[in-house]
Amino acid sequence: MLVLGIESSCDETGVALVEVSGAGVPVLRADALHSQIEMHQAYGGVVPELASRDHIRRVVPLAEAVLQRSGVALADIDVVAFTRGPGLAGALLVGAGVACALGAALDKPVLGVHHLEGHLLSPFLSADPPEFPFVALLVSGGHTQLMRVDGVGRYEMLGETIDDAAGEAFDKSAKLLGLGYPGGPALSWLAEQGDPTAFKLPRPLLHSGNLDFSFAGLKTAVLTQAKKLGDELDARKADLAASTQAAIVDVLLKKSLKALEQSGLKRIVIAGGVGANKLLRSEFNAACAARGVRVHYPELHLCTDNGAMIAMAAAMRLQANVQTASKVYAFDVKPRWPLGDLTA
Structure with missing residues (x-):
């Protein structure tokens, strides 16, 4: 079975x-990606209307490139999958519209996929795929969640922001420091040149007794410290960036270790854009190795x-018989779609 997947939730x-x-793990035959970062840099963030228009321009050429690289004919595709939500409504509609048009033209079924489930299952595309069950840390620009994963569609929320x-x-701390867009990678790069112990920044909810997260207070602390530095900020910017990154990673690590302890599991998956952070990977690798815990990540480019x-995600849901694709092409997207509302 060949599944074509289309992602257009944001930028x-x-x-x-x-x-x-x-019954084996599905295999990636080919993929293509276009990032809108350069286009949005002039505005300091994602402009939804521009994002939607750019998806319209890019999606068909990217699909053609994927088919050419894989040597697969369009007519040989069995299922067309697309991101149904969450995300920007206009951007989601582009992917959904193209997927449903392809499905109707080819008389093939379509399947709407939860964006976060895509991230959650992305480590199965790596050279070292995980095995169920495991604890998962979904950590990205819009989501920070800890959950127990017992199988495809079998998710128990343990904690969230x-x-x-x-x-x-x-991103917000980077903006306070006057760094460019996208802020997260810029702050991480600058942090490599600084001292992570230079400033004592808070670790919100670290001792809350639960697995929830809160980072708004940290952002406020960064702002306060930046104002205190005044004219010295430029000279100490790398140190403040390093201290900020260290605080974020410390909270993520300790909450995740607590989730592993409470669940009794010995395997953890780190997924989402922040999962590419060098310090985060280094800290998780060391802590998990010391505890005999296997840690899995998506490949960096994924x-x-x-x-x-x-x-x-679509292939695994179909393979596990937790969902069927449909020839109903009345696409409806879900800009707000909690992962907890996803039915198996």
């Missing part, structure tokens, strides 16, 4: 082809939004 247009054969996500903390994770 990346992704298309990929995944092949399902028997009550305000800013970890990625937002990176940490951001991409079509491969959408095709993989």
Whole structure:
């Protein structure tokens, strides 16, 4: 079975082809991705209308590239999958519209995929795929969640952010420091040149007794410290960036270790854009190795939004018989769609 996946939830247009054969892990045949970062830099953030228009321009050429690279004819595709939500409404409609048009033209079924489930299952595309069950840390610009994963569609929420996500903390702190867009990678790069112990920044909810997160207070602390530095900020900017990154990673690590302890599991998956952070990977690798815990990540180029994770999530849902694709092409997207509302 060949599944074509289309991702268009925000500022990346992704298309990929995944092949399902028997009971084994689906295999990525080809993928293509276009990032809108350069276009949005002039505005300091994503402009929804521009994002939607750019998806329209990119999705068909990307699909053609994927088919050419894989050597698969359009008519040979069995299922067309697309990101149904969450995300920007206009951007989601582009992917949904193209997927449903393709499905109708080819008389093939379509399947709407939850964006976060795509991230959650993206490590199955890596050279070291995980095995169920495991604890998962979904950590991105819009979401920070800990959950127990017992199988495809079998997710138990253990904790989540009550305000800013970890990625937002990176981005907003970067903006306070006058760094460019996208802020998270810029702050991480600058942090490599600084001292992570230079400033004592808070670790919100670290000792709350639960597995929830909060990063809004950290952002406020960064602002306060930046104001205190005044004219010295430029000279100490790398140190403040390093201290900010260290605080975020410390909270993510310790909450995740607590989730592993409470669940009794010895395997953890880190997924989402922040999962590409060097310090985060280094700290998790060391802590998990010391505890005999296996840690899995997506490949670096698959940490951001991409079509491969959408095709993989659709393929795994179909393979596990938790969902069927449909020839009903009345696409409806879900800009707000909590992962807890996803039915198996």
